[in-house]
């Protein structure tokens with residue numbers, strides 16, 4: 008077996024060149040996980056279970072076709088890899104056989120921009136931020152701004168059904184896709200631009216979006232682009248509670264004045280977001296929350312995380328209200344102004360207190376940095392994770408309160424409501440807790456996830472709005488899909504008959 012694998016490695020070297028094939032320990036350690044917090048906990052306790060056997064960096068489709076051919080012949084497990092910023096374990100090497108990571112980052116070129124039809128054709132390994140800047144320099148934008156824009160790729164966005172911060176205006180990634188070129192697990196090249204989309208044929212792109220590398224490798228994509236907006240307004244309001252804020256967002260979205268960015272924070276998240284105000288924050292709670300707000304010191308964090316129930320109870324004393332920020336953008340200044348004025352009227356109807364521009368501007372200044380502060384909690388011996396669920400307007404508040412209730416004594420919890428639409432909204436929960444050893448930490452972490460997802464399924468809400476499924480939500484996804492799971496298995500057999508693509512994930516048997 009090892010002799011065979013040595014031959015396979017030699018073959019890959021002859022195919023890609025020595026530099027682009029690695030089984031070096033540093034590389035296999037790095038690629039043993041994505042940013043799924045359960046695996047970050049494991050690495051903090053020195054547990055590294057899932058090292059891949061090889062990492063490959065192909066430069067074009069032809070090399071990928073050959074990789075897939077060898078993988079079929081030798082039943083290798085191929086794991087497509089963008090930038091590894093996924094937070095659900097979707098790139099974890101789980102096969103008992105040989106696990107091969109195929110990192111797409113060398114395939115990062117803009118292939119074409121059709122400025123007349125506003126379509127960008129780009130290779131899948133392109134990282135978000137440099138790509139966006141190249142378009143900005145020409146006066147265009149993709150309109151896709153995930154908080155991970157510095158460290159995620161086009162292929163990763165597509166394979167996990169990503170959402171950017173301006174999804175209320177531009178839609179999620181699946182709304183931007185015009186065409187895809189995919190090499191399936193069978194080794195066939197599918198170019199959806201060659202298949203005329205019609206009422207009868209349906210949209211083939213949607214089969215591959217969200218497939219998490221289990222059907223094939225996305226090599227390039229046609230994405231719709233937009234003129235870079237010339238005008239922008241900033242608004243912020245404080246509402247007495249989340250119910251009033253949610254009513255305001257719903258009405259703004261249903262009257263087309265919700266803006267590009269619309270985010271409502273619960274009391275605790277607002278307290279943190281409004282950290283710049285001169286309002287007094289007294290006592291122990293002040294110390295704790297200021298530490299959560301970025302000025303972390305181990306000792307405080309350790310204390311905070313050891314008493315989630317106490318901290319959750321203290322947070323209920325916050326009476327500052329719930330912050331809403333709204334950014335309107337567009338190319339017609341009068342239209343942008345009109346939307347802002349209309350949204351202010353709606354906010355006033357629900358007793359929103361106008362807080363001016365600064366909280367919204369502050370959000371914009373920090374829009375890509377906030378998530379990275381979480382690493383300090385891991386360094387302090389705790390863990391933190393986020394969960395992005397979604398539901399229709401009639402159940403948003405109920406879902407929020409029910410999750411808070413079941414988690415009250417298990418983790419410190421806060422939330423904001425972003426990605427609003429006409430019919431519903433996503434809730435982004437952040438929870439943090441602590442345990443003294445690896446087994447307790449994993450047990451605690453998994454119990455929190457199970458408790459929350461049980462509530463989500465119980466209310467027939469959606470278990471993932473944009474982070475995807477990976478390993479973390481697989482069990483609940485199967486429950487949610489019920490017999491529908493069989494349909495996905497049929498697709499899997501059609502595109503990947505030998506089951507070589509990303510074993511143990513979404514479409515796997």
Ligand SMILES: Cc1cc2nc3c(=O)[nH]c(=O)nc-3n(C[C@H](O)[C@H](O)[C@H](O)COP(=O)(O)OP(=O)(O)OC[C@H]3O[C@@H](n4cnc5c(N)ncnc54)[C@H](O)[C@@H]3O)c2cc1C
Pocket residue numbers: 041042086087088089090091092093094097098111131132152153154155158159160161162163164165166167168169170171172218219220221223224225226378379473474475509
């Ligand atoms: C700090 C931080 C903030 C985040 N903010 C957001 C956010 O605002 N919005 C959001 O949607 N997500 C967010 N995420 C999650 C993550 O960034 C997204 O899921 C992103 O789309 C993953 O892209 P990636 O290139 O890193 O993919 P990876 O993590 O490398 O892979 C993700 C999945 O896609 C598959 N895959 C990757 N490339 C290909 C390809 N070419 N063909 C087929 N399959 C492929 C992999 O096999 C895996 O199943 C955040 C993560 C972090 C760490």
